[in-house]
Amino acid sequence: MTEGRDRATRPPRLDDVARVAGVSKATVSRYVSKTIPVAQATGLRIQKAIERLEYVPNLLAGGLATSRSRLVSIIVPLLAQSSFNETIEAIVRALRQHGYVAMLEISGTDQADLEPLIEAALARRVDAIILTGMVSDAGIRRKLRSAGTTVIETWGLPKDPIDVAVGFSHAETGRAIADFLRRRGYSNPLSITARGTRAIERRAGFLRQWKQTGGGECADLEVDGPPRFSHARAVFRLIRSSAQRPDVVICGSDGLAQGVLIEALAAGLSVPDELAVLGFGNFSIAADMRPSITTIAVDGERIGQEAAQIISARGAGELVEHQLIDVGFQLIERESA
Amino acid sequence: MTEGRDRATRPPRLDDVARVAGVSKATVSRYVSKTIPVAQATGLRIQKAIERLEYVPNLLAGGLATSRSRLVSIIVPLLAQSSFNETIEAIVRALRQHGYVAMLEISGTDQADLEPLIEAALARRVDAIILTGMVSDAGIRRKLRSAGTTVIETWGLPKDPIDVAVGFSHAETGRAIADFLRRRGYSNPLSITARGTRAIERRAGFLRQWKQTGGGECADLEVDGPPRFSHARAVFRLIRSSAQRPDVVICGSDGLAQGVLIEALAAGLSVPDELAVLGFGNFSIAADMRPSITTIAVDGERIGQEAAQIISARGAGELVEHQLIDVGFQLIERESA
DNA sequence: CTGAAAGCGCTTACAG
DNA sequence: CTGAAAGCGCTTACAG
Numbered sequence: 292m293t294e295g296r297d298r299a300t301r302p303p304r305l306d307d308v309a310r311v312a313g314v315s316k317a318t319v320s321r322y323v324s325k326t327i328p329v330a331q332a333t334g335l336r337i338q339k340a341i342e343r344l345e346y347v348p349n350l351l352a353g354g355l356a357t358s359r360s361r362l363v364s365i366i367v368p369l370l371a372q373s374s375f376n377e378t379i380e381a382i383v384r385a386l387r388q389h390g391y392v393a394m395l396e397i398s399g400t401d402q403a404d405l406e407p408l409i410e411a412a413l414a415r416r417v418d419a420i421i422l423t424g425m426v427s428d429a430g431i432r433r434k435l436r437s438a439g440t441t442v443i444e445t446w447g448l449p450k451d452p453i454d455v456a457v458g459f460s461h462a463e464t465g466r467a468i469a470d471f472l473r474r475r476g477y478s479n480p481l482s483i484t485a486r487g488t489r490a491i492e493r494r495a496g497f498l499r500q501w502k503q504t505g506g507g508e509c510a511d512l513e514v515d516g517p518p519r520f521s522h523a524r525a526v527f528r529l530i531r532s533s534a535q536r537p538d539v540v541i542c543g544s545d546g547l548a549q550g551v552l553i554e555a556l557a558a559g560l561s562v563p564d565e566l567a568v569l570g571f572g573n574f575s576i577a578a579d580m581r582p583s584i585t586t587i588a589v590d591g592e593r594i595g596q597e598a599a600q601i602i603s604a605r606g607a608g609e610l611v612e613h614q615l616i617d618v619g620f621q622l623i624e625r626e627s628a
Numbered sequence: 629m630t631e632g633r634d635r636a637t638r639p640p641r642l643d644d645v646a647r648v649a650g651v652s653k654a655t656v657s658r659y660v661s662k663t664i665p666v667a668q669a670t671g672l673r674i675q676k677a678i679e680r681l682e683y684v685p686n687l688l689a690g691g692l693a694t695s696r697s698r699l700v701s702i703i704v705p706l707l708a709q710s711s712f713n714e715t716i717e718a719i720v721r722a723l724r725q726h727g728y729v730a731m732l733e734i735s736g737t738d739q740a741d742l743e744p745l746i747e748a749a750l751a752r753r754v755d756a757i758i759l760t761g762m763v764s765d766a767g768i769r770r771k772l773r774s775a776g777t778t779v780i781e782t783w784g785l786p787k788d789p790i791d792v793a794v795g796f797s798h799a800e801t802g803r804a805i806a807d808f809l810r811r812r813g814y815s816n817p818l819s820i821t822a823r824g825t826r827a828i829e830r831r832a833g834f835l836r837q838w839k840q841t842g843g844g845e846c847a848d849l850e851v852d853g854p855p856r857f858s859h860a861r862a863v864f865r866l867i868r869s870s871a872q873r874p875d876v877v878i879c880g881s882d883g884l885a886q887g888v889l890i891e892a893l894a895a896g897l898s899v900p901d902e903l904a905v906l907g908f909g910n911f912s913i914a915a916d917m918r919p920s921i922t923t924i925a926v927d928g929e930r931i932g933q934e935a936a937q938i939i940s941a942r943g944a945g946e947l948v949e950h951q952l953i954d955v956g957f958q959l960i961e962r963e964s965a
Numbered sequence: 966c967t968g969a970a971a972g973c974g975c976t977t978a979c980a981g
Numbered sequence: 982c983t984g985a986a987a988g989c990g991c992t993t994a995c996a997g
Contacts, residue, residue, distance in 0.1 A: 349751065357989080387733075394699075689991035
């Protein structure tokens with residue numbers, strides 16, 4: 292087993308390369324970082340040395356010297372069943388493109404658990420913190436604001452962003468849903484709202500528009516935790532016990548919508564005629580489900596790109612103001628409503 | 629806006645704390661890292677100084693000094709719809725518990741894309757690399773082996789692990805499925821196998837046991853990419869065109885099983901009487917689906933804990949041998965088969 | 966229990 | 982285009 296480098300010897304570093312190539316550390320550094328051009332012949336010698344030694348630059352040391360870690364912390368409420376997964380993936384890929392690497396932190400739904408994660412990120416001197424969940428705690432917002440690092444809030448567009456926000460207006464999606472339901476002639480909606488999430492903003496936006504355009508009351512079922520099929524059962528219990536059966540259910544996620552659809556099928560209700568269903572997120576199942584799910588699509592790819600773009604620009608020394616970047620959304624009409 | 633620290637001034641560092649507390653840097657370092665006890669009175673003064681300055685230790689610098697970054701790279705094939713999500717979440721949480729932070733890398737399904745991600749991890753001098761997908765490329769395995777860092781392969785139990793592997797035998801799950809189907813009296817299985825995944829090992833294990841216990845041929849449909857509902861349609865096309873209709877479909881994931889179930893419902897086939905369905909992964913939908921899905925459960929939590937445990941032990945200087953840690957699996961019998 | 970000093974592996978003005 | 986030297990912010994033998 293003598294293949295590869297001996298585990299006992301220390302890995303090569305910049306000055307090993309410099310010695311082998313017969314140049315100074317500074318020159319090797321310049322060659323590797325491509326910041327300042329190096330004479331062609333010199334570059335060749337350095338390249339040879341790098342390959343011979345299998346040199347891998349220590350970015351931790353580099354980061355210490357430049358105060359740019361090229362590390363970005365991305366804090367998400369949860370991974371499993373999350374509607375954020377696509378966005379997270381897009382962010383990670385976009386960051387990579389710009390030479391950054393993402394540290395993943397999972398906060399859970401309790402705001403209090405956010406603080407140590409932020410500390411951990413700050414201790415690593417991340418170049419930015421990306422938040423995908425809603426940060427409602429004022430103390431945490433203040434702390435983030437004074438931390439002096441780039442903070443990107445995604446998905447939502449808070450009125451008073453910590454730094455930069457990339458997302459869309461949840462109230463607007465509610466509005467769009469109201470208009471859509473009206474156009475289709477639905478009159479008795481039931482919405483499922485997960486506590487402590489942005490679904491609350493969506494519902495508010497919906498209600499405002501719904502009433503303004505002549506709609507009446509709108510039943511609301513509040514549920515806890517991530518939207519799951521089990522909530523779908525609760526929805527059905529409610530529907531059964533309602534004096535007036537709703538004709539459309541507005542779900543907080545496509546996963547939940549899927550659950551409702553399955554319950555409806557099991558109960559022998561025809562969708563959308565007897566009961567229509569609206570999802571949120573445009574997960575891949577939304578298109579594949581039978582009936583396919585009418586939903587709101589969000590451009591996670593774009594969110595990732597915009598976020599990486601901002602971080603990279605700041606890193607390059609450009610002055611990027613606090614701002615809201617609205618990536619919009621799209622209501623996709625399918626079979627379920 | 630004068631709250632918090634002035635953005636222009638540099639953040640406080642160890643020697644600022646030392647100066648304010650009237651001790652040496654070494655003492656502050658010892659106090660913060662808790663490696664060597666410090667006199668109580670001294671500790672109090674240091675604590676005061678830390679709070680007053682809002683000092684956050686620079687772990688990048690600390691990592692450089694100790695050659696322990698406390699960074700772990702976790703490389704996953706994909707996030708969206710992945711059966712690994714739960715395990716990833718468990719790993720991230722377990723690592724945190726031990727003071728590590730996870731860098732997330734998404735490799736896609738192409739092995740060739742793995743190399744730059746490994747380079748990026750090595751350049752950050754990660755204390756470990758955790759792989760959740762299968763690494764079949766010999767060159768990459770060799771490179772990882774000679775990198776001198778802890779490498780943990782999860783989910784599978786390769787015959788010749790790079791370093792440590794924490795997972796279960798996929799062949800064994802196939803075997804368990806064969807025994808189960810036989811017990812239930814199924815005779816004509818169809819399996820869906822995603823190319824380039826460990827589903828291939830499961831199928832091999834299944835076939836071996838199936839034939840050994842007197843079973844005949846087993847139809848196989850190979851699909852590409854992550855298991856999706858759309859594959860479910862292909863399954864149905866195949867079922868319809870088969871001379872002899874299969875009586876049970878073995879799916880590579882619960883998501884796919886769900887798709888097949890929905891197609892079956894739409895086609896008016898009763899499950900499991902006319903067509904039984906087996907999933908894999910025990911996602912939350914498996915229990916919630918109607919009919920609920922018979923599947924294989926994997927203990928992602930345990931995988932995360934074992935992995936973090938190993939990394940932490942190595943970090944503490946303990947000698948941990950190359951090894952295979954079998955966390956087992958469980959066949960959960962529900963309604964779909 | 967505490968301190969002075971060397972070292973971790975880079976980068977970057979400054980000077981040539 | 983290149984080099985010598987100081988500095989990034991920690992830790993840890995070594996000595997007391």
